[in-house]
Amino acid sequence: MKTNIKILALFLICSISAFAQSSKDAETVLQLSKDKWQWMADKNVDKLKDLFDAKAKFVHMSGTWKTDEELEIIKTGSIWYKEAKVHDSAIEVSGKTAIVWNRITLIAMVRGNEAKTEFTVTEVYQKQKKDWKMLALTFSSVRDTHQIKK
Template sequence: MKTYLIGIGLLFLSISVSFAQSGVEQEIKELSKAKWQWMADKDVGKLEPLFDDKSKFVHMSGTWKKDRELEVIETGSIWYKNAEVHDVAVEIFGETVILWNRITLQAVVRGDEVSNEFTVTEVYQKQDNSWRLLALTFSSVRDVHQIVH
């Protein structure tokens, strides 16, 4: 009987951990989707508290920190018009989450309209009950690329 109760307890524990992870996974997916929209809208007011003060952004043309990324977005130096998300994978590591998006990005870069396929790696960390973006990296890929789940 004791073994049976321990087994039932472990089953409930694994189910609750699974639901908690899927809840975090969904929360991060929704946050990432909102982030793409805020970038398209050039809404630095919503992006500023999301981006950690030490965050880094890796683009095809360079790497920079939070202040420069916000400036790039606000001035339209890069206008992220639309990120069409094709695939998403999420891994949870305690209070840190990594999200991979495979996207087609429609953007205006220094006045030129462009379309590129990317895998975008986003690293989030829970800090004081809210998620902060620590890193965002664009990796150029072909449209046949698939994210490993």
């Protein structure tokens, strides 16, 4: 009986510890996601380069690019992410992987024209050593009434 209680206590301690870490990771990744939108608006490619995995993919309405191409687009202002108004976010963390869904209104300059578009953006992050790196970012055009299921 004492052995069963010890095993149960150990299981509960491990579960609480794992939940606390997962919660901390979720906070960290959500903050990175929020910061990313500001870095994109500021064209801060140095911060973005640190965040984006070298092999990351970026899916836009007009194409798919890899990290170097996305950074060049941001740096040159070919697409200027002027402002991303985040209306709703959800996150799932599983081990060293985190997926973030943001429902946003994006105001951007695209080839000299201002565009205001509603998106749900899916971001995939992976914990690599101590840092979280973005592996993928996909824009999905949605209605402004779209809701993210949590």
